[in-house]
Amino acid sequence: MAKYKLWVVAAATVLLLAGCTSLQSNLSSSSSIKSTKKLQTTGKVTDSMYEGVIDNNQYKTSQTRGLTTQQSNTAFDVKSLESGLLNISKKQFPTDKYLYQEGQTIKTAEAQKWLARQSKDNTLGLNPEDNGEKEPDKRNPLYLQQILEQDFLGADGALEGMSIGLGMNQVDYYAKEQYGATFETKISSAMMAQQGKQMANKVLTRLRQKKGLSKTTIVVGLYKQAPKDSLVGGTFFAYGVSKNGSTTIDSWHKMNQANQVFPLVNDEKAVNQSDADAFTSFKGQVQTFFPNLSGVTAQAHYEDGVLAGMNITVNTQFYSETEIMSFTQYIATAADKYLPQNIPLDISISSAEGVQAYVGRAAGSKGFSTHVFGSY
Amino acid sequence: MAKYKLWVVAAATVLLLAGCTSLQSNLSSSSSIKSTKKLQTTGKVTDSMYEGVIDNNQYKTSQTRGLTTQQSNTAFDVKSLESGLLNISKKQFPTDKYLYQEGQTIKTAEAQKWLARQSKDNTLGLNPEDNGEKEPDKRNPLYLQQILEQDFLGADGALEGMSIGLGMNQVDYYAKEQYGATFETKISSAMMAQQGKQMANKVLTRLRQKKGLSKTTIVVGLYKQAPKDSLVGGTFFAYGVSKNGSTTIDSWHKMNQANQVFPLVNDEKAVNQSDADAFTSFKGQVQTFFPNLSGVTAQAHYEDGVLAGMNITVNTQFYSETEIMSFTQYIATAADKYLPQNIPLDISISSAEGVQAYVGRAAGSKGFSTHVFGSY
Numbered sequence: 129m130a131k132y133k134l135w136v137v138a139a140a141t142v143l144l145l146a147g148c149t150s151l152q153s154n155l156s157s158s159s160s161i162k163s164t165k166k167l168q169t170t171g172k173v174t175d176s177m178y179e180g181v182i183d184n185n186q187y188k189t190s191q192t193r194g195l196t197t198q199q200s201n202t203a204f205d206v207k208s209l210e211s212g213l214l215n216i217s218k219k220q221f222p223t224d225k226y227l228y229q230e231g232q233t234i235k236t237a238e239a240q241k242w243l244a245r246q247s248k249d250n251t252l253g254l255n256p257e258d259n260g261e262k263e264p265d266k267r268n269p270l271y272l273q274q275i276l277e278q279d280f281l282g283a284d285g286a287l288e289g290m291s292i293g294l295g296m297n298q299v300d301y302y303a304k305e306q307y308g309a310t311f312e313t314k315i316s317s318a319m320m321a322q323q324g325k326q327m328a329n330k331v332l333t334r335l336r337q338k339k340g341l342s343k344t345t346i347v348v349g350l351y352k353q354a355p356k357d358s359l360v361g362g363t364f365f366a367y368g369v370s371k372n373g374s375t376t377i378d379s380w381h382k383m384n385q386a387n388q389v390f391p392l393v394n395d396e397k398a399v400n401q402s403d404a405d406a407f408t409s410f411k412g413q414v415q416t417f418f419p420n421l422s423g424v425t426a427q428a429h430y431e432d433g434v435l436a437g438m439n440i441t442v443n444t445q446f447y448s449e450t451e452i453m454s455f456t457q458y459i460a461t462a463a464d465k466y467l468p469q470n471i472p473l474d475i476s477i478s479s480a481e482g483v484q485a486y487v488g489r490a491a492g493s494k495g496f497s498t499h500v501f502g503s504y
Numbered sequence: 505m506a507k508y509k510l511w512v513v514a515a516a517t518v519l520l521l522a523g524c525t526s527l528q529s530n531l532s533s534s535s536s537i538k539s540t541k542k543l544q545t546t547g548k549v550t551d552s553m554y555e556g557v558i559d560n561n562q563y564k565t566s567q568t569r570g571l572t573t574q575q576s577n578t579a580f581d582v583k584s585l586e587s588g589l590l591n592i593s594k595k596q597f598p599t600d601k602y603l604y605q606e607g608q609t610i611k612t613a614e615a616q617k618w619l620a621r622q623s624k625d626n627t628l629g630l631n632p633e634d635n636g637e638k639e640p641d642k643r644n645p646l647y648l649q650q651i652l653e654q655d656f657l658g659a660d661g662a663l664e665g666m667s668i669g670l671g672m673n674q675v676d677y678y679a680k681e682q683y684g685a686t687f688e689t690k691i692s693s694a695m696m697a698q699q700g701k702q703m704a705n706k707v708l709t710r711l712r713q714k715k716g717l718s719k720t721t722i723v724v725g726l727y728k729q730a731p732k733d734s735l736v737g738g739t740f741f742a743y744g745v746s747k748n749g750s751t752t753i754d755s756w757h758k759m760n761q762a763n764q765v766f767p768l769v770n771d772e773k774a775v776n777q778s779d780a781d782a783f784t785s786f787k788g789q790v791q792t793f794f795p796n797l798s799g800v801t802a803q804a805h806y807e808d809g810v811l812a813g814m815n816i817t818v819n820t821q822f823y824s825e826t827e828i829m830s831f832t833q834y835i836a837t838a839a840d841k842y843l844p845q846n847i848p849l850d851i852s853i854s855s856a857e858g859v860q861a862y863v864g865r866a867a868g869s870k871g872f873s874t875h876v877f878g879s880y
Binding site for chain 1: 546550553554555556561562563565570579580587604606654736737792793794803813815826831833859862864875879880
């Protein structure tokens with residue numbers, strides 16, 4: 129028998145984005161929200177996560193999530209918009225004071241109208257009307273690609289806060305004719321920001337007219353969609369808070385985020401060369417270890433130019449229980465040795481049969497936690 | 505900021521089978537084996553796992569793993585044989601004194617001969633010769649289905665121990681003609697045990713003649729293969745230890761293991777009805793929570809009639825980051841409330857896109873650890 133002692137320091141903002149391994153000694157005592165007993169909640173495993181609200185034994189799924197214009201979102205963009213908006217929300221609506229609910233106010237049909245172009249039939253469209261042009265720089269692009277609502281409730285279940293994420297295109301992909309080749313209209317950062325801020329005010333004006341929302345605090349986050357072929361999601365570039373019934377965001381907070389995929393390809397410039405080099409060393413070490421290892425890739429996330437976390441995927445043809453056990457231990461050793469210290473790491477080891485094992489390091493922790501998926 | 509304190513008590517034998525979440529504060533100091541520095545190892549994340557040996561920067565994969573007779577093994581049987589044999593080995597070769605190596609002594613071609621039938625061309629076959637009969641109770645069935653070797657090395661890298669697992673059929677599936685219908689020869693427990701013990705002695709005799717193995721301690725485990733359509737692996741029913749060059753196992757230790765899949769189907773009798781009822785409550789609670797939840801199943805493992813662990817798989821159509829977060833917390837709450845206490849639990853939450861989250865409770869722990877697989 130051996131004993132380990134571990135302190136898990138929950139660093140709320142970073143932990144969530146990285147996916148979190150959390151520990152607690154007693155589920156029932158962990159909720160710090162004094163909920164009136166009529167309200168049913170999910171329970172809570174860590175202070176950095178919101179407790180979710182359950183209605184009549186059922187979880188209410190989102191009305192707006194995953195909605196999009198004609199052009200579809202990558203799964204990365206859908207997830208990044210969600211988790212990024214949740215992180216912004218935590219600054220305004222602390223997880224120990226608010227419960228979480230998937231967006232219920234903006235209905236699906238309504239959101240679809242907002243996402244579509246302005247037209248005689250759709251006066252609610254936030255995207256500009258079709259001017260009939262087909263050339264990339266003459267046509268009116270779709271600026272808004274996704275809209276997402278997240279709700280924050282008080283202990284009595286009343287809606288006390290809301291966050292709205294607007295996913296803005298940096299490139300609008302379009303076809304000149306149905307099933308035709310794909311063309312691109314590029315949108316400048318300045319234009320993207322200007323359009324996003326205008327739309328934010330329009331959305332606020334509409335929300336303020338809804339029942340119960342006249343005074344609710346509403347956070348709006350502006351998100352830059354990743355390019356279509358990206359292997360990582362986009363990033364938030366600004367957010368603002370509307371209080372006391374205001375129909376405009378008067379002060380925008382700039383956000384400096386960047387995502388990068390390792391290994392770098394096509395002479396792409398590293399956000400930070402030493403991080404890219406560290407990953408290359410790790411990848412090389414891991415790939416010599418096992419024959420037939422098919423791939424090691426990473427998503428790196430930067431906040432204000434500093435590495436804030438990495439998600440690494442290792443694909444292997446192996447799936448023996450003992451091989452995966454040895455490999456998992458080796459990966460933890462190599463990660464500790466080669467990868468940057470003091471950032472959350474999330475490493476999944478997959479075979480054709482799916483995820484076989486996981487190696488993680490939480491924010492603020494030096495130790496690694498591992499899990500090998502077993503079978504009896 | 506919140507702080508949790510956790511004691512992870514590594515209960516070696518149970519933890520491994522369940523797949524283990526383990527934690528440690530410092531990788532480099534965790535190895536308790538004073539290895540001569542020339543030997544390269546995987547590093548170690550928990551005392552309940554073996555440290556693996558690396559040869560010339562590469563991991564040596566098994567020569568015997570996954571080998572089988574004509575009839576193929578289920579993936580469950582391959583994994584169960586491996587992890588079960590490793591658990592038996594830990595009694596004889598403690599993880600803090602031995603390093604692990606995938607079986608290297610019995611070569612692939614040799615094992616294939618051992619697994620085949622006796623014949624003029626194959627005098628090494630451990631399975632009986634074909635007597636020409638086609639009827640289930642007149643033919644000679646294949647008794648041996650799998651053979652697996654695991655090696656245990658001392659700190660200097662010398663082979664000091666070996667474990668051999670023999671996977672014995674309780675049913676031999678065969679066809680009377682090529683591509684024909686499948687017939688079954690049932691094998692009694694008594695016959696299975698008798699054949700397994702005879703084969704163990706033959707294998708020992710052959711191994712003792714190999715270079716360096718004349719005095720090595722060799723453990724032999726006898727494993728009962730699961731039926732072909734089983735959703736859980738088989739179980740070990742006996743093991744013995746050969747020391748000082750003995751070519752027979754003189755004393756067999758009986759093992760009383762059972763695996764069961766929940767929910768029970770076709771009026772199957774529960775090993776323990778209250779465990780089956782607990783699972784039914786858990787499943788019901790979880791399925792009302794989320795609409796469109798497609799399935800909740802479990803593998804339960806029993807040692808001497810007592811529940812020793814459960815692996816639960818929850819399949820959902822949902823894959824929203826925030827939905828998965830809420831669901832993960834809810835599952836931990838429901839598991840704590842409805843499932844048996846004091847056993848290791850391993851719950852994976854999967855969508856069509858693969859594993860989305862994991863909820864686990866280690867042996868001897870009251871708290872749950874969770875991980876939501878994130879993406880930037």
